[in-house]
Amino acid sequence: MFALVMISLYLLALLLIGRWAHVGYSRHTASDYYVASRSLGPFMLVMSIFGTTMTSFALVGSTGEAWREGIGVYGLMASWSGIIHSACFFLIGVKLWHFGKLYGYNTQVQYFRDRLQSPTFGLLLFVVVVSLVIPYIIINILAAGETIQILTKGALPSLFPGTAGAVPQALGSAVICFVVFVYVFGGGARSTAWANVMQTLSFMVLGLIALVVIAINLGGPVAASQQVAELRPDLLVRGAAAGHEARISHLEFLSYVFVPLSVAMFPHLFQNWMTAKSAKAFRVTVMLHPVFIMLVWAPCILLGIWASSAMVDGQLVVPLGWKDPNKVLGMMVDRLTPPFFAGVLAVGVVASTLALDTQFLVLATMFSHDIVMHYFGRERFDDQKQILLGRVFVVVIAVIAYLLSAFAPRSVFTLGVWCFTGFSSLFPLVFASLYWKRLTKLGAFTSVLTALAVWLYFFQEANWGLSRDYRFHGLMPVVPTVLASALALVVVSLLTKPPAAEVVGRFFPKDA
Amino acid sequence: MTALARNYYRNRNIMWVLFVLLLVLHHDWWFWNDGRLVFGFLPIGLGYHMLISVAAGLLWGWASFYAWPPELEGEPEKDAASGT
Numbered sequence: 001m002f003a004l005v006m007i008s009l010y011l012l013a014l015l016l017i018g019r020w021a022h023v024g025y026s027r028h029t030a031s032d033y034y035v036a037s038r039s040l041g042p043f044m045l046v047m048s049i050f051g052t053t054m055t056s057f058a059l060v061g062s063t064g065e066a067w068r069e070g071i072g073v074y075g076l077m078a079s080w081s082g083i084i085h086s087a088c089f090f091l092i093g094v095k096l097w098h099f100g101k102l103y104g105y106n107t108q109v110q111y112f113r114d115r116l117q118s119p120t121f122g123l124l125l126f127v128v129v130v131s132l133v134i135p136y137i138i139i140n141i142l143a144a145g146e147t148i149q150i151l152t153k154g155a156l157p158s159l160f161p162g163t164a165g166a167v168p169q170a171l172g173s174a175v176i177c178f179v180v181f182v183y184v185f186g187g188g189a190r191s192t193a194w195a196n197v198m199q200t201l202s203f204m205v206l207g208l209i210a211l212v213v214i215a216i217n218l219g220g221p222v223a224a225s226q227q228v229a230e231l232r233p234d235l236l237v238r239g240a241a242a243g244h245e246a247r248i249s250h251l252e253f254l255s256y257v258f259v260p261l262s263v264a265m266f267p268h269l270f271q272n273w274m275t276a277k278s279a280k281a282f283r284v285t286v287m288l289h290p291v292f293i294m295l296v297w298a299p300c301i302l303l304g305i306w307a308s309s310a311m312v313d314g315q316l317v318v319p320l321g322w323k324d325p326n327k328v329l330g331m332m333v334d335r336l337t338p339p340f341f342a343g344v345l346a347v348g349v350v351a352s353t354l355a356l357d358t359q360f361l362v363l364a365t366m367f368s369h370d371i372v373m374h375y376f377g378r379e380r381f382d383d384q385k386q387i388l389l390g391r392v393f394v395v396v397i398a399v400i401a402y403l404l405s406a407f408a409p410r411s412v413f414t415l416g417v418w419c420f421t422g423f424s425s426l427f428p429l430v431f432a433s434l435y436w437k438r439l440t441k442l443g444a445f446t447s448v449l450t451a452l453a454v455w456l457y458f459f460q461e462a463n464w465g466l467s468r469d470y471r472f473h474g475l476m477p478v479v480p481t482v483l484a485s486a487l488a489l490v491v492v493s494l495l496t497k498p499p500a501a502e503v504v505g506r507f508f509p510k511d512a
Numbered sequence: 513m514t515a516l517a518r519n520y521y522r523n524r525n526i527m528w529v530l531f532v533l534l535l536v537l538h539h540d541w542w543f544w545n546d547g548r549l550v551f552g553f554l555p556i557g558l559g560y561h562m563l564i565s566v567a568a569g570l571l572w573g574w575a576s577f578y579a580w581p582p583e584l585e586g587e588p589e590k591d592a593a594s595g596t
Contacts, residue, residue: 074558075557079561082568082569083534083538086568090572095581221554225552225553225554225555233547236555237544238557250539250544283576283577286573286575287570287573290569294562294566298562302554305555
């Protein structure tokens, strides 16, 4: 019951913060609704971007994976992301912000249409990007509802006898969609920025508190880790140990570097970048983002490996043969923290599932700008009509996203990694657009179509995403997908007519 | 070429070298099978990668001050209306 109360209070706080951001700070212009008038300073930007990039995997998933696979999960995902995310923010995000400020872009499609002088390319990119974001949204909606169901078990037995008193997943998902829809509808980018600050603080602080409390109840971190060294030494290494096979191959570990390249083309991150007050606001983000990742992931990895061997009253907290890694964190909290703490941690876990807000907003922004205003004429829409258009699409997207999640098969979760692969395959395009004057429209078209074809090929080879461990000669499929996309871009660009000097001049200013 | 631009190009080259070095250091084959616990509780492989995260923050923090593109020194004057 306490968890349900804490989650409810948190959601109410989100509504109030969203309302406060809208009433107190909004300038009631379209620029303010979509990109917060490009006014966010360093603190808001780093919290907002971090909150957007962290997902439900950051707390629940990472703990479960560490319980199953050991410490290698950190090197595989967290430290690679720290290096590559900040590289993308510095090398790509700042430049895109600069052009966004100069030429008034709110979406990636607007930028690429202008950069490549091709409305048709913009339409292709729109379809590809939206197709990749939709599964991501569905997964977040389902994860939020599932998390609430797990955490509220026993809260309302008379109301929900079928789920042992827990709020059913469908209802939890609906409530989350509604709360997010309300504050995005009302305050747009400004509300989502403040909500992200709250979310980021929640899951950073609560993750650290969980680590300390659980460590104390396991007899201290030394005792907890020594237990793992005795019972599951294989989780302390990535190679072979104590009769266990190697957790991961060197080649696969290396190939994971391509996965975090996806952030360069996340449309919701692009929109976050556009909210920055100045280019210099990015400095704090590039510096602190890897450290923030460490502060969230390292405690979860420790909790995960401790979970493999933790005992209470002589019995394993997570029983031998347990199959569901997503429940491991909840089980550790349930057995090794005071009763009220599960409610407190529930807030952090729910917070980590709420990246939905920027995803709702970005789809509303893309449909309103890249389709309606582009094809019907922007001049028909004054500021108030632009805001209204965005709000209409927020409603439509929230409803459709919820309905899709209600009918989505369980296997949609396997799409998560494939969505990242898809976005990563577009990295060569955005990098070349900013650093290579010779990129041509046809090179861009070929790159995207090649990425799509190669992605589909590997997706069906992996049994339409169901084969979790599918590898291409030991490599993650993202590697050949990115390389094929890059090769197609370079070869076709060199074989086709260079872009006009006037266009190149707008995006490659002369050296000082 | 101005002094600022010369420093920028030099520092940019240093940035790329350090970036590649970090990518290489990320693959810590020397700790691959090492299950030692640092301070009694922290697996050495995990601790090393936590330091990699800190190093990444330091690298990009340094780059954002000393390898900052000169064309971004002055903020763009134009704040165009939303959309194109």
